[in-house]
Amino acid sequence: MLKKIHHIAIICSNYEASKHFYTQILGLEIVREIFREERHSFKLDLALNGEYIIELFSFPNHPKRVSQPEANGLRHLAFEVTNIDEAIKRLHYFGVTAEPIRTDEHTGKRFTFFNDPDKLPIELYEEFVEN
Incomplete structure (x- = not known):
């Protein structure tokens, strides 16, 4: 379906x-x-x-919505990137601060979070492309 x-x-x-x-x-x-x-x-x-x-x-006049990552509802928006270090450099260039990189304990993949202008949490999740 x-x-x-x-x-x-x-x-x-x-x-x-x-x-x-x-x-x-x-x-x-x-x-x-x-x-x-x-x-x-x-x-x-x-x-x-x-x-x-x-x-x-x-x-x-839209109502405010709670957007902390652990609040009920949509938790975050995630984008896949090939190189998380390069993606974070781009964010820093524009003055956007990302959290320290973490590693997913189940997949071994690296990820980080940052916020959009309204504090919506956004995740970058690194997926390496196989050669």
């Missing part, structure tokens, strides 16, 4: 800051940007390697 995750929807508090973060820092590609006049809301469709993955919304 289910084939794959189609997209993840994120409501941000500062549209321009989040747009900059997801496109310029993380490098996601803009598929479409729409201002929905009736909702006073932007909708930004973003892709990774040509695959549509995130809808970024801005809504006026």
Whole structure:
């Protein structure tokens, strides 16, 4: 029945800051940007390697949501990277601080966490490509 995750929807508090973060820092590609006049809301469709993955919304007067990693609900958004050290260097270049790298005790893979402009937790998970 289910084939794959189609997209993840994120409501941000500062549209321009989040747009900059997801496109310029993380490098996601803009598929479409729409201002929905009736909702006073932007909708930004973003892709990774040509695959549509995130809808970024801005809504006026949206309620706050708890976003600590152990809170009930969505825990974090994870992206696979080939080289976690290079990915962290890129984040640091843009002033984004990542937690110290940890190693998954079950897979032996390295990972780290950092936050988007609204403190949403994002994980980088390293997968080495076999030669």
